Amino acid sequence: MRGGFDYLRPRSLEEAQEWKARTEGSRYVAGGTDLLVRMKEGKEHPAALVSLRRVPELSGVRHDGVTRIGTATRIGDCLDDAALVARYPVLAQAMTTMGCVQIRNLATVGGNLCTASPCADLAPPLLVLGARLSVRRAAGGREEEIPLEQFFVGPRQTQLGPHDLATAVVLDAPSAGRTVFFKKTRVQMDLALASVAVLLELDGRTCRKARVAAGSVAPTPRRLEAVERVLEGQVLARELVLQAEQVARECVAPICDVRAGDAYRRHVTGVFVRRAVEHLLGAERP
Amino acid sequence: MKHSLAFVLNGSPIVCAVAPSDLLLETLRDELGLTGTKEGCGRGECGACTVLLDGRPVNSCLLPALEVEGREVTTIEGLARGHELSDVQQAFVERGGIQCGFCSPGMILSVQALLARSADPKEDEIRAALVGNLCRCTGYVQIVESVKAAAERRRGRP
Numbered sequence: 001m002r003g004g005f006d007y008l009r010p011r012s013l014e015e016a017q018e019w020k021a022r023t024e025g026s027r028y029v030a031g032g033t034d035l036l037v038r039m040k041e042g043k044e045h046p047a048a049l050v051s052l053r054r055v056p057e058l059s060g061v062r063h064d065g066v067t068r069i070g071t072a073t074r075i076g077d078c079l080d081d082a083a084l085v086a087r088y089p090v091l092a093q094a095m096t097t098m099g100c101v102q103i104r105n106l107a108t109v110g111g112n113l114c115t116a117s118p119c120a121d122l123a124p125p126l127l128v129l130g131a132r133l134s135v136r137r138a139a140g141g142r143e144e145e146i147p148l149e150q151f152f153v154g155p156r157q158t159q160l161g162p163h164d165l166a167t168a169v170v171l172d173a174p175s176a177g178r179t180v181f182f183k184k185t186r187v188q189m190d191l192a193l194a195s196v197a198v199l200l201e202l203d204g205r206t207c208r209k210a211r212v213a214a215g216s217v218a219p220t221p222r223r224l225e226a227v228e229r230v231l232e233g234q235v236l237a238r239e240l241v242l243q244a245e246q247v248a249r250e251c252v253a254p255i256c257d258v259r260a261g262d263a264y265r266r267h268v269t270g271v272f273v274r275r276a277v278e279h280l281l282g283a284e285r286p
Numbered sequence: 287m288k289h290s291l292a293f294v295l296n297g298s299p300i301v302c303a304v305a306p307s308d309l310l311l312e313t314l315r316d317e318l319g320l321t322g323t324k325e326g327c328g329r330g331e332c333g334a335c336t337v338l339l340d341g342r343p344v345n346s347c348l349l350p351a352l353e354v355e356g357r358e359v360t361t362i363e364g365l366a367r368g369h370e371l372s373d374v375q376q377a378f379v380e381r382g383g384i385q386c387g388f389c390s391p392g393m394i395l396s397v398q399a400l401l402a403r404s405a406d407p408k409e410d411e412i413r414a415a416l417v418g419n420l421c422r423c424t425g426y427v428q429i430v431e432s433v434k435a436a437a438e439r440r441r442g443r444p
Contacts, residue, residue, distance in 0.1 A: 001307045001308065001309050001312070003307065004305070004306075004307045005306065005307045006306050006307075007306035007307065007350050007352050009352065032348050032349070032350070033330055033345075033348055036309075036330075036348045037329045037330065037348070040328060040329065049350070051350070051352075051353065053353060076342065099330075099417075099418065100333070100417040100418025100419075101342075101343050101396065101399070101415055101417070101418055102330065102333060102336055102343045102344050102345045102396075102418045103330055103345070103418060105339070105342045105343060105344045106330075106344050106345065106348060106349065188417045189331065189417050189418060
């Protein structure tokens with residue numbers, strides 16, 4: 001590839017962080033489906049790439065009480081994990097909308113989150129699932145868990161320092177909530193112009209717990225707490241659902257770009273919230 | 287500085303020299319002379335550069351060559367046996383799934399991978415599997431028919 005760069009392949013977490021710290025101008029890479037494209041477009045010019053693909057601690061899905069998804073786990077491999085798909089269907093739904101087969105065989109869970117595009121498809125489902133991100137800080141190598149809702153700071157900006165390394169997505173055992181994910185695109189393989197994930201714990205038509213998150217309609221993927229407050233503790237009658245739709249429209253801050261105008265993105269966010277609630281009210285018990 | 291890269295290409299072990307910044311697409315075409323794999327967009331959107339990595343379709347335009355060390359790569363050149371086309375290739379020829387041919391190597395490899403996982407794919411499943419392979423000529427209709435024909439032929443064989 002034009003520009004030339006060095007390509008390092010560490011075989012352990014320690015090696016990865018050590019080599020990263022001592023290699024000036026280096027970037028971590030896993031699937032490369034975002035970073036390589038930006039490099040080709042001249043938007044990023046790292047002197048070296050530190051590949052995470054051969055660090056065993058970073059790949060794989062483990063279920064024991066909590067579920068841990070290694071950040072370098074490919075999306076395609078996640079979809080082949082039957083337990084993951086069964087326990088967290090909203091996450092699997094989002095994964096099947098990502099790119100195409102080829103992209104899903106390269107791209108990783110960690111890459112989607114750490115790239116931190118406002119459109120990140122995995123963010124809305126992980127936000128409603130209350131996911132945490134396990135991060136190994138560069139200094140002293142201590143590991144800490146960050147709630148995902150605190151992780152995104154701005155478009156393509158996260159809480160990670162330059163040599164920090166996100167190691168796993170951590171999910172608690174699934175609750176009794178019902179979930180659904182909607183994503184609006186122009187064509188099959190496209191960035192979302194609006195996406196919404198909803199989790200409801202229902203007792204008949206009474207909502208005990210509501211989690212609502214949206215992507216592509218604000219500088220970061222985020223929970224829509226205002227919508228959650230409309231729904232939680234309430235009987236979900238039609239007027240209330242329409243109120244939630246209205247609040248959803250008002251509480252997002254979409255941009256206008258080549259994919260869609262801001263008014264349309266607001267409109268779709270509201271529609272998705274309403275449709276999600278209607279769908280979950282009518283859905284089979286999990 | 288070049289690195290030595292050892293991997294399995296179309297069933298045979300191979301060693302070649304690559305720069306750290308070489309992408310697999312470049313290595314296949316420029317170093318190894320295997321020009322069946324095409325560059326369409328260079329961004330992972332069109333699928334013309336699709337190859338199979340350990341049997342799974344990937345965009346070779348986004349994959350650093352060094353990443354295939356010790357792994358198995360299948361390109362379109364690996365499907366035929368001498369002059370005998372594979373069953374998928376034959377189905378595409380017979381059913382008009384190939385017009386200009388530019389998307390065909392990537393398309394056929396994606397189909398190869400699909401049929402390895404799914405013996406009787408319905409239209410929805412076929413189209414979902416081929417989202418990442420764009421074709422400007424066929425409108426995809428004959429491609430879907432080619433896939434169904436290849437699948438049927440395979441099911442008919444013991």
